[in-house]
Every structure is written in structure tokens, then in C-alpha cells.
Amino acid sequence: MLRVRFAPSPTGFLHIGSARTFIFNWLYARHNGGTMILRIDDTDVERNTEASLNSIFDGLRWLELGWDEQYRQSERLKLHQDLAQAIFEKGLAYRDFTPAQADDGERRQGETWLFNPGMRELSRAESDRRAAAGELFALRYRVPREPVRQICFKDAVYGEQAKSTADIEDFALLRSDGMPTYHLASCADDADLRISHIVRGQDHLTNTFKHVLIFEAAGATPPQFAHLPLLVAPDGTKLSKRRHGPVVSVTTYRDAGFLPHAFVNFLCLLGWSPKDDREQMTREELTAAFSFEGINRSNTTVNFTEEDPFDPKAVWLNAERIRAMPVEELAAQLLPFVSAAGFAADRAKMRMITPLIQERIKLLRDVIAVADFFFVDELAPYDPAELIPQKGDASMARTVLEKALPVLSAAEFSHDALEAALRRASEELKIKAGQMFQPIRVAVCGRKNAPPLFGTLEALGKQTCLHRIEKAIEKLQ
């Protein structure tokens, strides 16, 4: 039975690298009819926060992928400690009474540290005595070194991996407060939950040798491993909240109006390829095409800048998706963004506006910038010079607007009727259609760049249009 897990630790918001790891796990599970497990790795009580936990769930739910089983490591402490005890009893781990170092980040630079002197060879009796006396200790794995061994595993992405035990330090299993370390808790749970494939970031590639050692000590067969290339910022460093800010948070994408399908599609393209030229893919297509063979080995840059926080490809994928959406559905998705901006809008109005802006927005939140004039009572102040058409002057603008008043008053407010009426008017004025439309557009929209005129007029309604044109004429005085 194929079982995979996504195991975030709630020490920060859900970041896009984690989201991608989740997605690849999910795709692998679904492709093979396996089980997707969500496990919250919350053994670091110092750094865990409720807010992080919420951010992770918010983010994952937004992706609309789901999972089959859910666990929390903090509820499985007994299992971890029992395994630590068992490893200790087998003589494969020892107590290290060296006080925890205040971390200066600089210690041991320049040389390889393998273990603290004296602790490895402490006799069991002596060790028990000191422990019984209440002395604090960390439990360390006794990495075999006499003779040294090669620890090997085959990674589904990076191929055969081998490392000498001479290069693996005696890592901690239990901290001096008795809490399991990540390595121990993770392996204990992976074994207990019968995880068959571990799909995670490449930053764990070298940790995997330690994990193989723990699985061995636990008498368990190590699962299959598949490490994913890291997501890096344009500066080449690993994405992090501290360095790169909210652009790495999944909720930032959600709040900007990315569609989860487009976002997932984008993340899949980072470090994976279906090997043909497809880029826009549905979930079904992604699931069908996914395999570890398609995963690359080099780091992948998420292309963002200070001015433009979103990768242009993600934005394009999102825009494509928006264009392909049924109007009804897009209107419904847009409505919350409009309301959040403080505008009163209803379904019917939104339904009318949506086709006018559908191919003009890339993110859902763009609705505010593109369609604000549909919702306001009074247009924001604009430069009257904007009313002047190409190759025209202020008097032409006034002529057009004054002509528009009776024409629009008499017109039926539908797209085709409006177009016919305004084109006829431009002929009567002996000016180009464009020169006729531009002043009207600016008068009703308050800007030059706007959706197509006739649909806009229709959506705005006769009253509003006439009112705004009158205002524009005043501006030209």
C-alpha cells in the first residue's frame, strides 16, 4: 500500500516551497491510488505557534487538494520515547551529559565535530548513576565508526547516495528535556504510520543518512526517498520569511486573487516537467502525468522582485484561467474582492460587469483597479485634458459630449443600439468614430483605458452615463 505524508512544522506560515512539497506528495499519492497523510511535526514547543498552525491549514484548504489521514506529532510522544529507549537498550545510543551549548552559530567552524569527548565510552553503570542523580543529558545515536561503514540509499530523484559514517556526527535523538528531536520523531512516525515514500525538500538529502540509521536501529525497512529541488529567491538563497517577506506565503497569493488551480499548476512547473510542451494543465492532467522521473535536480528560482512580488508565469497562468472561466463563476469569485474594497455590488451587477473585464484582469483583486468606476457614486477627479480626443481639441470634446447627451437620452441602452447610435452621431459630426468614443469613455469611466465602451455604457445605465457626461461638460468650461 502506497502511503505518503506531508509533515510541516508550525513555526511559520505555510510557504510556497512547503505547498509544492505537499502538492507533489498529493500527486504521487493520487497517481498511484495511495494514501495522503498530513502530519503536523510540532515537537519544537519553543517555536510552535497557533498562528502558524492556522496559516498552514488555511493555505492547505485553499489549495483544495485534501488529505486522507491526519496526525499530530505532539500526541505521539510515547511512541518516540519508546523508540529512543529501545535504541538505547540495544546499545545504539548513549547519554551525553555535556551541557547544551549556548549557540553562538560560530562554534566548531573549520573542523568536523563528531561527538563530545568522553561520553561515547561512558559505561552503562556510570551513565545510569549520573542519570539517576538527575544530571541532564541528551541521547545521541552511536554512529558506527569502527570500522566505518558506507550508508546507502537510492533516491528516486537524485539516484544512488552513499556517505561514510566517518562523516556523520553522533546526532541527538532526545533533547535534555526528554523531547524527541526531529530526526527521531520523524522516523518513528514514518515507521509507525507505514509511510512507503518520503517526498520532501532536498535540504533533507544529507539528513537521510541519519534517518536510514534510525530505521535500521528500529528494525524497520527504510521507505523510498524522493527529494525535491529547493525553491530559491532570485538572489539564489532559500526562500525565507525573514529575507523575502510575504511573497513566500501561500496566503499572500490567495489574498491577491490567485485561483488555487492556477497556483497549483504554477508550483508544479517549478522543478518538474511532463516532458512534453504542456504547461497549462488541469489537476487530472497533472495527476496523470506526474512521476519522479520528471523532477529536476537543480534549484529552481521563483522569479519575483520588490516591485512585482509574483512570478510572471504564475500571473499568466492565472490570467489564462480567469479567461477560460464561465462568466457566472468568475462573477461569484470577484464579488468578495469588490465587497472587501467597500463597494456595494450584487450578483446581477457583477454578472453584467464580468464579461467586460474578464480578459483585462490577471488577478481577482485587479477587479478593483479595472472596474472601480462601476461602483462609485462620484468619479474620482481626473484631468479634463483626458477628455480631448486624438487629433482633436477641447471644443471637439465639448461638441462630442453635448451631442452624446441627446443621443444617449434617446437610445435604447443595449450594446448594439448604443454602437449604432454613436457611430451615426460621429458621422453627423464628421469626425472619426474613435474621436467620438474617447471623450465619452473618459467622461463615464474617468480614464482613457477602460473596457469596451458600449458594454460599459449599458452596464452603467442611462442615468449614470448622462450624469457623468454633464459633469464632464462642466469640467471643460
Add this chain to the structure above:
RNA sequence: GGCGCUAUCGUCUAACGGUUAGGACGGAGCCCUCUCAAGGCUCAAAUACGGGUUCGAUUCCCGUUAGCGCUACCA
């Protein structure tokens, strides 16, 4: 420092020894057009460097350089 991983257009990637090194995003230009978009067409843009192996290397091997990761009683 030690150990490990990686290296194709600006970015994401394709090419499992033989291609005019392909696609996409982004950029530039043209067309379409009531503005803006959308759409169509065109263009610029890459095999890090040096050695091998081979009739032939983007592809295989070695070295250099660069980047990244791990080297915590974080995960």
C-alpha cells in the same frame, strides 16, 4: 573547514551521443482595433570554463569555478 547536491535563453524547462539546441513566461516589433486588453504573426535571447572518451558531445568521465544544502539538544 568537512561532507553532499547542482550547473541549457533574464526565468521555468525540452533535447535519455548525431537537432538550424525546441517550447513557455517575460521583452521588442508588426497586424487587428473605439482606448486598454485579448488574439494572430515576427524578432532578440542559452549549453559556466578547461581537459579527456568518441567518427561525433548539451548529453559520458575528470578537474576548475560558481551556487545551494547539511554540518544544533531547529525542522
